[in-house]
Amino acid sequence: MNFADLIQIVWENLRAHRMRAVLTTIGIAIGIAGVIAVVAVGQGGQAVIISEIEKMGSSLYFDISPDYMRGETADSNTFSLDDPTIIKELSPAVDKMAAITLGPMVDVRLPNSDKNTIMASLYGTNPDLIHIMNLSMEKGRFITDLDVTSHSRVVVIDAGLAEDLFPKEDPLGKKIFVQDIPLTVVGVLEKAPSSMMDAFSVRMVYTPITQAQDMLNTRVINQLCGTAVSEEALPQAISDSIKILESRHSSVSKSYMGTTLDEQLEMVGNVTSILTTIIGAVAGIALLVGGVGVMNIMLVAVTERTREIGLLKALGARRRDIMQQFLGEAVALCLLGGLIGMLIGIGGAFAIALAAHWPPLISVWTVLLAIGFSVIIGIFFGLYPASRAASLSPAEALRHL
């Protein structure tokens, strides 16, 4: 029996039980769709986050936070406003440094409208941040030292927010309300190409750190971030910063940790890989269940068609012919499920990505792996029923009713 004949026989047999074949296929389709969607979304998200972090700073970037590992959190004594200036003066390894007070969710609106409130992340910071974060101005200026010392009611907004609030006008010089405090727009940041924050529709506003603390009614500085003078100086910059901070805040005995970009990338990579693995494993279980479904239906087919198997053997079918036929049916079911699942999975990945605003990453390997895996499942779960069919004695099988 040649391959074309095998394909034809398998196809005819599956067509004879269309409903059953389709239902069996669904189990596999769900599993494959799950695996592909999860991996695509996971890898896409990971790629976006990594590119975002890479964009955020050079290899010179580092930040100093309270030591989370020891359960420390930032309070009003952790950092002080003049820490960045002092550290820059004392450590030759540190180039730029800025303090950040974060307002994760603040309301932004135009003066005359109570509606159309936009959620944004507030960064209260110093002038150095523009260099540390590799930001560039589309128009206007960034925050100045004078803004910081004089608690100026000024704000720098990102390009997305500028489009939201002032679709037709020049935002410079206009007033906007942040947490119901009127601020004057002095600068608009350049739109970063395919920025993750932009993709997530997270808008950013930057104010002098002193003004942010006033608005948020806090004295907490969440973290310091900076750049080293050179890559070699990076460890020195971090340890200097921590030493200086520890001596300056010795009265409250705080401990600090420094993180470089590489370490952040590694962390992100670890977290997303673990998540992808866990969800992928769940989808894998679905695939396994689908495989058992295929095995079940193939065993039913063998029992149902015992007489037919006997007849085929009487007509000259060898063990291998029967084996191929039933294995072929199992593999065809799984492959069909795999193809349907692939389409659903890719569609699903795009749908999720559309909602979450990040591009899915569907590699050829993911698809090939999923298809290959469905074939392997077909072989694995088809082998037992097929060998049972093939080993029936022809006379016995023919006596079967």
Place this chain on the structure above:
Amino acid sequence: MISVSGLTKVFGSGDAAVHALRGVDLEIPEGDFVAVMGPSGSGKSTFLSILGCLERPSSGEYYLDGRDVNSLEDDELADLRNKKLGFVFQSFNLLPRHNVLRNVEIPLIYAGASREERRKRAQVLLEQVGLGHRLTHKPSELSGGEQQRVAIARALANDPLVIFADEPTGNLDTKSSLEIMEIFQKMHRAGRTIVMVTHEPDIAAYARRVIHFRDGEIVREEAKDELR
């Protein structure tokens, strides 16, 4: 052509053992037409299964066309069934989802014939049994007699040495039975060896030899020289 001696077949074991055949000796020369008769449970169907290489005997010798059948592997038996033997069953055993043409093509598929060869051969055979006009019908669209004719065409697909028929007219009315037996007679006249199990004396009368089974043994044999 066919030579068996001391053939036994035991199903099960111990107290539950059933002795279907208790030592059968028989010679069937080429071109013979043998009818096997006997009450149900006499072992005649088991005997046909063993001759048709669908089942192996528990003991005894079996030579088919000069070959020792007992020494053959399963796949060699499959080849033997495919190329040298043809089967006709009481319940026709056609595959319901395939049309007539494809049913006849099945033995040719296993024989490795090409698509065109298969089609041509199946068509010729179906014309020979008078079904040239029913090639694309499904078995369910045919009468019992027509279905059995398809089965005969299928049995002849690879031009076998022997045709084994198990109650070929058992499910047919008198008229269809006559038609089928005429085909058998034609095959016999053309020199094909036929072994047929039946319990109807009318049908057995078409054969050249009639062998009577009882309790797993041959108890009587009639032969006639002239053909009907």
